[in-house]
Amino acid sequence: MSQHVEVRSASAGTERIGLKILLAISFCHLLNDMLQSLIPAIYPQLKESFHLSFTQIGLITLTYQMTGSLLQPLVGISTDLRPQPYSLAVGMASTLVGLLALSVAPSFGLLLLAVGLVGTGSSIFHPEASRVARMASAGQYGLAQSIFQVGGNAGTSAGPLLAALVVLPLGRQSLAWFSVFALLGMLILARVGIWSKRRQAASHGQRRLQPAQQRAGSAQAARGPMLILLVLMFSKFFYTTSLHSYLIFYLIHKFQVSVQSAQVHLFVFLFGGALGTMLGGPIGDRIGRKQVIWWSIFGVAPFTLALPHANLFWTGPLTFIIGLMMASAFPAIVVYGQELFPGKVGTVSGMFFGLAFGLAGIGAALLGNVADARGIDFVYQVCAWLPLLGLAAVFLPDLGHNGQQEEREA
Structure with missing residues (x-):
């Protein structure tokens, strides 16, 4: 067993950090959080268009927060039991559908459904993306997490700016244009999923259960x-x-x-x-x-x-x-x-x-x-x-x- 551990440690030490993969998921983290942050940025427009009360605005926030936070641990548990490398692209697809629905939703109920889809996309994305960051870290786990997380910070900052420049002047329908970013994220994350699946298959035989x-x-x-x-x-x-x-x-x-x-x-x-x-x-x-x-x-x-x-x-x-x-x-x-x-x-x-x-x-x-x-x-x-x-x-x-x-x- 000690020889096995020495081989694993040596391989981990010589493995190079997967910088391209880390930059890819960091960029997709930027896209994910940027698209999410569009929602609160257009609250004034939604309030005026649908004559919403502050209680209804609160319900929109509650729906988004609940789907975006409570589902994440459940997704994490599920992917620990059975890794889903292509779930990253699926999560971004949920965000894409949510944005398109939000741009044309004719009623308050459909608004809630749309923001729920965006929140669900976030829940699917974060746990598996964090796993990929660790897989690509070559032992530099903190550096990998920082690269991954800084993309989200940048996206959160960019969302309100884009809303002010595009959505507020052109109307809620312009949210559909941002689905192009979600589609780009899906394509990148599909490639990341291929890498993740190969990596998991290669390391499967080296794992030993405690x-x-x-x-x-x-x-x-x-x-x-x-x-x-x-x-x-x-x-x-x-x-x-x-x-x-x-x-x-x-x-x-x-x-x-x-x-x-x-x-x-x-x-x-x-x-x-x-x-x-x-x-x-x-x-x-x-x-x-x-x-x-x-x-x-x-x-x-x-x-x-x-x-x-x-x-x-x-x-x-x-x-x-x-x-x-x-x-x-x-x-x-x-x-x-x-x-x-x-x-x-x-x-x-x-x-x-x-x-x-x-x-x-x-x-x-x-x-x-x-x-x-x-x-x-x-x-x-x-x-x-x-x-x-x-x-x-x-x-x-x-x-x-x-x-x-x-x-x-x-």
Whole structure:
């Protein structure tokens, strides 16, 4: 057995990272998240066209969030049991159909169906794409996750801009034009599926199943660290949602700036987040995931506590630093979770991406209610303390490179 492990370790060490595959799924992640982010960007147009109440707008968000978050762990579990390399293209096809339906839907009920299809496409895409990133990583798991995730960050930022330039001036029917991007994504992901199927077939004979008792012990030992990761996810995504959803309103209220100026500050925050996502993974490969998680969440607390008291000049640098540091945690969290549960890449990825999506939606709704009741300033004064929950990261076991070794042995 030891000889077998040595051969596997040697092959993993000489294997080159699949950069073309990583760039392909990162680009498709950009397309996927860009198309998703068109939905909230056209809410004002939908409200006017269908004479919707805010409750109905909330139902659209709920439908999209539920299909886009709750289904992801189920998809991950399913693909762990039986890998589906072509499910990536199927997920993008669901998004394509949803966009076409959204562009022509004549009733509120069909609007809900359309956004549900887009959310379902996202649920299918993320777990399997994260698995492909790990397969193409050649052991550089954090770097691979960062490359994959930064595409999503870029797409989320681009969606509202495209909606402002195309959909709002030309009308809801112009959403159909964006189906071309979904079709392009399907073609690329079909090629990725071919690569993934060949890779799985080639490695199938090299896998060794762990004894059931060892797997059960490993899962039991991982429950405590997983609970800590969930606390850290709550801290991170509730705080970043406060900036992503309400920073523009906060700046206009506190400093009386124009909408355009506030949008520039939001872009600075989002740019910091994209840079942090790119850096968090490879830094975790070098110094360990725990250290990145610790410094990214708990370490940002001085800056979040300072933000409510900063003037307009210092708000820009502070939001950039906050975006950079907090975003760097997510690639490390995903890879750390994958190393806690070897062989459950799809399940873990689906859970974390789904949880991120769900927490962001819940956080936006709750913080909006708080802002209505107590004011937008109060939101930032309270949320500033959330990163202190990052202190829980001190209780995470330091996996080092054990997670990688365990996976090679599995």
